[in-house]
Structure formats: C-alpha cells, structure tokens
Amino acid sequence: MSPRAKNRLEPAKTNPEFIRNFCIIAHIDHGKSTLADRMLQLTGIVDDRSMRAQYLDRMDIERERGITIKSQAVRMPWELEGQTYALNMIDTPGHVDFTYEVSRSLAACEGAVLLVDAAQGIEAQTLANLYLAMENDLEIIPVLNKIDLPAAQPEKYAEELANLIGGDPEDCLRVSGKTGIGVDALLDKIIRTVPNPIGDPNAPARAMIFDSVYDSYRGVVTYVRMIDGHLAPRERIQMMSTRAVHEALEIGVSSPEPEVTKGLGVGEVGYLITGVKDVRQSKVGDTVTTVANPAKEALKGYSEPLPMVFSGIYPIDGSDYPNLRDALDKLKLSDAALVYEPETSVALGFGFRCGFLGLLHLEIVTERLEREFGLDLIATAPSVVYEVTMDDGREITVTNPSEFPTGKVKKVLEPMVRATILAPKDYVGVIMELCQGRRGTMIDMQYLGEDRVQLRYTLPLAEIVFDFFDHLKSKTQGYGSLDYEEVGLAEGDLVKVDILLQGDQVDAFSAIVHRDKAYAYGVLMTGKLRELIPRQQFEVPIQAAVGARIIARESIRAMRKDVLAKCYGGDISRKRKLLEKQKEGKKRMKMVGRVEVPQEAFIAALSNGDEKKADKKIR
Amino acid sequence: MATFHAYVHVPFCRVRCGYCDFNTYTATELNGYPQTAFLSHLRTEIALSLEQVGRRELKTVFFGGGTPTLLPASELVEALSVLVDSFGLAAGAEITTEANPDTVDEKYLRELRQGGFNRISFGMQSAVPEVLATLERTHDPDSVARNVFLAKNQGFKTSVDLIYGAPGETMDQWKLSVEVALAMEPDHISAYALIVEPGTKLARQISAGEKPLPDEDLQADKYEWLESRLEREGFHWYELSNWSKIAEGNSGHNMAYWRGQDWWGFGPGANSHVAGRRWSNVKHPSNYAQLLVDGSIPSVDIELLTETQQLEERAMLGLRLREGLDLDVVKKLNPQCARPVSEMVAEQLIDGRAALQGRVVLTLRGRLLADLVLRKILGL
C-alpha cells in the first residue's frame, strides 16, 4: 500500500510531471461520490471526524436527494514510490440532465475513472459518459465498485467492460467505496496510467474556466484549469471573450476547503476570486489570460448546452418579480445551461420563460430558487420547442404553448431524440410497448452480454421529458436505464389544446400534443381542474378546446353554502381570525375572468399528477 | 354606553362528543382538578372583575359549557347570586343556562327557577337515534321533550339546539328532528350546521374514511327547508342560526355579543369584551385556578381592538343579524363598496329595499353565503 504523502506539493510550483488530473464518471448512483469520500479520507485531506457521506455533495438539494448536481474538483496529495504527486479529482453528476457538467469536467482532465456498480452492470449513462471521455481522448480506467455487495458480479461485468473498451478483464480494478477496499490501488494506478498535463510554462497564461459559482460571501468564484503559463494573485487578468479586466484578489485550490495559494501553474486546477459581482463576467468555457502578457489565441471553449425543455416560472407573490430576476441572474452564473426571458401570463402575471436541460434540471432550478432566494414559485407545464410553418410561409418558434399560432398551420416540427435504453432481456417486450405508445421508432436492438439488451429508439423529445423515465423504471422493476441525445427536428401531427374557464382561456394550461392525445389531455385537465377549483357563487364550465372545437367539458356546480353557522358564543376573536385568514387566502387567488382560482389549484394542476410534491408546495 | 353582561363557562362534560372542540374536560382530563372547587374559584374571579369594572348592572347572565348542569343546582344558583350581589341585576334580566337533556329533572329545574334562572337551552341536536349515535350523544332522546315540558310549566323560557348535516343524516331524518322539536313548542330554536373541527374525533374518523364528509349541498337544502318550516310555525330568524316566535323570545344574551356590548366571561377559557378590549381566560381549569390563587386575573391573549378591527367585527356580526348591518360601517371599511353591494343585490344575496334604506340585510340565499357576501362587500 502506498503511504499517505507526508508533504504536499506546493501549488503554483508543482512540476506538471507530478500532477494527475482525473474525473470519476458513471451512471447515476453507481457510487462516484462515495468513492470520492474514500479518496478524501485516504489521502488525509478530510479527517475521520469531519467525514460525512458524499462529502462533496454540499448543496442541501444534493444531500436531500442523494445525488450529485454540480461537479466538484479537489486537490489531493498521494505518494508513489517515494515521489509525492498532486491529484486533482473531479466528482461528476450521473443524471442525464447534467451531462454538460460532465463534459466540462472532462476538458479539465487527462484521465477518467469509469465506475460501474458491480451489482448493476453497465447502464445507459455508463455508455454515454464513456463515449464523452473517449471523444476527449482521456485515459480510461475501468473500475468495478460496490464489490462488498453480496449481489456483486465483478467477473461478469469485468468481462463486459473489457469487451467495451478493450483490454483484459483482469485490468479492471475492483473497489468498494463503502469499505474503502481497493481504493489505494486505484490511486496508484491513476498515477501510473493517467498522463501528466502538458503545457508551456513560459507561454502567456491561458486558463480554461470550467465552472463558476456565486457565493454570497466570496462573490463569484471561478474554477479554472491552467493550460499554459502561470497566474498569480494581484495580477490583472483578462477574460478573453469579453475583454473584461479584473484583479485576481485571491487564487487557491480546493482541498476540499479553499486554500489560498501563491498562484497556479501549468496543469493545475484551482479557483480565482476577482471581486466581480456581475455574474456574466465569468463565463464557463472562457479563457483567462493576463493583461501584462496576454495570450493571442483563446482555448477552444465548450459548446453551450441547448435547453430542451421550457417552462414559465412565476412568483406567487407578484411583487417578487424583481427578486426572481435577480435570483435567475445569480443562478445563471453557476448554471450555464439555464436560459430565461421575461414573459407575461394572464393567469399567473409576470414571470420568465425558462429553458432547461430536462425535467430534473427544471425541478432543481425551481427548488434552488425557492430555497436559496426565499421565493415562492409556480412553474407551468413543461414544453419543448416547436418550429411552426404557416400556410403563408411565416415561420414561428414556439416555446410557450399559448403562443402557438391560431391561423392556418402548414406544418409543425418537433425535436427528436435518439434514446438508448439498457435493460435485462426479459423486459424487451414492455419497453417496446412503452416506446411505441410514445410515438417511437426502433433503430436497433443489440445484446451487450448474455442477458443485457440495448434498444435504440427515435422518439419525440416531448414524449420522454415528462414521465417516460418513471414509466420505464416501473415497467422494468428498476432495471431499465435511459440515455438520450438530440437528433434534430421531425414533422409531427400536433395540435394545441386550450383550457377554458367560463369561456376564458387559461394560458398556463395550453399544451401542444399529438392529435391522438388531445382528447386524453383535455379530459385529464378538465377533470383535474374540476377537483381543484373551489365552487364559485355561479356555475363554472371548464372546457378543453382544439381551435374552436370543444373536445372535453366539465363543470363546477355553483356553491350554495359559505357560512360558518355554529354557536361560538363570545369567541369573536376566533371568528375575526377566520375572516383574516380568508383575507390572506384571497391574496393567493388569481382571477380568470370572474372565476377565482387559488394559486394552489394552478400548482396542483401543473404538477403533472405528482400530488405529493404539490402538497409540499402548498404548505 | 354599552350594556353589561356575564357569561359563566362551566368546563365539564361526562363524555366528549365526537364533533365537539369546546373547552371542556371529562373527569380524566381534569388532571386532578376537583369540580367541587369550581365555585370558589368563580367567586375569586368575580371579586377580581368587580375591582376592574366596578358595579355595573347585569342585563343578562348566561351559564354555558361544557355542561353547566353537571354542577349541583345549588352551585349554579350560588354562583348567580354572587354575581347579582356584586354587580346588581337589571329589571327583567334574562338568566339562562345550557342544559344537557339528561342532566336535569323536575327538582333540579325547580331549584334553578327559584334561584332566579328564567331561561333554559337544551342541547337536543337530533331526535333520531342513529344521528345521535353518529354524533356520539349519550342522552335519551325522550328526555328532551319531558324536560322542555317541565321547564315550560315552571315558567322558564325554553330553547333547543339542533345540529344538521351529521355524516349520513338524511333529509327525512332532519325533518323528523325538526318536527319533534316543534312539537315541544319551545320559544326559541337554534340550528347549527355541523362543523367538522380539526383535531376532533369526528375529523379523524372522516379523514380515515370511517364516516362521510357532510355534504354542503344537502346542508343547504336542510337549512332552506328549516326556514320555510319554522316560518310556517310562526318562528322568525333573527340571526343566521337562531329563530324565535317573538322579538322578546330572542336570546338577549347572544344579541349582546352580536351587537358588541360589554361582557365578562368567567371560568376557564371564557372570552370577555369590555371597553374595546378582548381577552380570554387560560383554558385548563388547573391553570385557571392557579392564577387566581396567585391573585391575578387568569387572562391571556389580551387585544385592544383598533378602530378598523372594531368596524370589521361590527360588519362580521351585524351581517348575520336580521336587523342587518349599517351601510355606513361598510363604507368606512371599503369606500368602493357601491359596486359589490349592487352586484349582491342583483344576485339576490342581499335585500334591495333594505340596501336603499342604508342597511345590508341578507336574503335566504344570502344567509347561506354570508361569508362570501361579507368578503365581497368588504372588497376582500
């Protein structure tokens, strides 16, 4: 076993030969963060007393959900054969929505630990992330994790992994992030096989920004990987895309707490603080250089991820609108994938149409906005982007269903994805059924081992962003995994369904759906609203319409009783408090025509059948 | 100057009815507080109140609960005489006690009558055994008629309380209860829609699906039927849930509440309103007693009402009365009330003629939607 390094290499002066930059990639939940925990402990940078599970998942949301959302880079010392090294490890998220976080991390590394749960085997994101790592020419270290589990089948999966990336099954390391077994050998192997970074120490400084977060105490913290040259504190630095100049107030490395250093040299990973408050001045993918000796050519940046799912986000209290704008601006800094622009809804007031990478991303952004910025929000049903061509040749891009044009539509294009689904072979039938029900066409089917099958389908994005994954999971008893990538647009027979309350359209509920599913959507929404909207003093018809044609209707009967008739004796205060409560409730009412709709009803109706979640928000 | 009234809260019940969330305790819930000590604690509170408000003639006295008639008649009479000795009694004052039907008999009633009580309100709730069982009422339904008869004979004014809309109660069962009540020829009837109060056993049973939720439409039907039936019998509504044969048959004590008069509520959890100030006493009898023994008034939640709050209360309470609400009060609270008032008239929720004369008076439909009408005219 390698001894713990006695002395750390001093940042800013580390010979790149003794630096190794790697990330841990895997399918969701295969144990990346837990393995990272063991590395933190083994290298001694987190002592046993401070250790807690998934140490690097620091956001409340990450801890509650038990998943990683943001990549985290950590510098760790390790000794091999008498030489001390500096390892920069990046723990990445596994969920498909956050693939862009992985691709950014990859660009800061020379190697990747490809982790596979030895009880689960290769899953869809294993393949997706492996592909990304190979595209980035990274050295791949295949590792089987969770070998402590009785259900682990390391032999079987070592074989499969070897088939996938070449090499001998015996080269595949076996570890347990839980017990720590095999982790020291893995660190040794990383040093042996991952190439050291190469750069020109005497060239003008070039550092790639791979992450940027807003911290309310420290301002904007920019994470960089040095490619060439050197950065030092107090130096005037320049962002190459915007030409903006700042002073590097603090430079450091995360280990895993921030440690101030005298700078960063070739191959090192660390952070910069410039005191900028404006979030747009430190863009992920930009190159940092110095004013004194500027680089001529910027590094190749990242292609910015394109949002795939759109939703309107509104403050429940209209006066929070400016706060919401502020919060989005701040979040945007650490979440390059988030896009937004102002939008107005009749039912919901002023808000923003926001673009997300997927549904989990949407959920997490809204939750962070609510939690970190103290906002109460409501999000409209998610929608994808449609390209509509009118008979008169006009072309319209629709990200908000209520803006779907009313005139003569010639054709509608919708985004398509290529989905890769992995599952045990017994589930092929149910998966095919599911995909067909979602307008999918099969591309191919392939056996990855004796009982693991990979199915590839072309599917409309709109059909998978909502509950496809939940259905896949339940139909395959949890064994199915999914990955997908965009593959352009295709024409679809799509219509807009509007929901009308007493004849007034409720814009937040309009949806673009396949013609065959319009009726089902109409029945679902009118039914939901009938349950959710309280009775009014008059009857309220609820209709679903495609154009002028009504396809479903329900009605809320007029309310006949709204009075507390009980003997309260002299307890007048209690009565007055009830009145005051009603006054409060009234603030949360939105008027649609003459109909009073409580916020809660909108939230619940928009919550996509997830009653529990809606409940939580109401309270 | 406001008139002065006394309420005495007797917080004891033999068993707790499933729907009830009043401040009342069964023997086991008293945590050792002796019922026999109650009278002496009342005396202490009366003495303290006298220091506070000085001698002010009582227009009405009302013993409520809980079950005041769980105390011996002599103790109720004694409590009344302490009040009368302390504050004095107005001529023709109304002295009421609530009574659970099977806690009194002829002797008990006579003792009360001789001791100065002149009105008695029976908690009848229903005449139908199944409904009484749902409500977990333990009294024998026949005892109500017997006791109303005895009370009337002894010269009491009588009232019965009914509850409509118990889970599973049919329209016919409700009609039967009303007919039985009318046959007793009480002077006054209170009819309350069953409210499922959070935290009660009934609320738990309903959320567990053991009992159905009361159907509000059916409750509305029951109310409308009741109104027409009582009207035919010569009863007139004077408050949303209260009917009497003649104006003198109204509960003077309750009218005092609704008109915002002054009263002191004695006993655990009782509410008071004196000179623009509201408070309530601590709820548990032991805590109540302890504070009194320490020489302090056992009050909590003291509120000095702002002018707006006072107006809101006037609106809230006045709207529920037959005499209605002065439009000037509404205007002060909501200068833009003209439009909603005219809308309410158009929708026949309030009486158009009365509105022209400056009062808001609910129509029958409006009575069932009184809270809505209030919100609308106050622009809430």
Ligand SMILES: Nc1nc2c(ncn2[C@@H]2O[C@H](COP(=O)(O)OP(=O)(O)OP(=O)(O)O)[C@@H](O)[C@H]2O)c(=O)[nH]1
């Ligand atoms: N038995 C066992 N459980 C493990 C091991 N490693 C991780 N786990 C468990 O697997 C679950 C997921 O672990 P994480 O480390 O959060 O997985 P992750 O890959 O970081 O997940 P994401 O960041 O969400 O993609 C947790 O419940 C861990 O306790 C292991 O070696 N053995």
Ligand SMILES: C[S@@+](CC[C@H](N)C(=O)[O-])C[C@H]1O[C@@H](n2cnc3c(N)ncnc32)[C@H](O)[C@@H]1O
């Ligand atoms: C203060 S209670 C006590 C009266 C007495 N203990 C009895 O129950 O007969 C007065 C009246 O309030 C009514 N009441 C009590 N709880 C109620 C509820 N949850 N909903 C409607 N009315 C209720 C009953 O009609 C009851 O007679």
Ligand code: SF4
């Ligand atoms: S007897 Fe009256 S006060 Fe006592 S629990 Fe029943 S309803 Fe409540």
Ligand SMILES: [Mg+2]
């Ligand atoms: Mg993780």
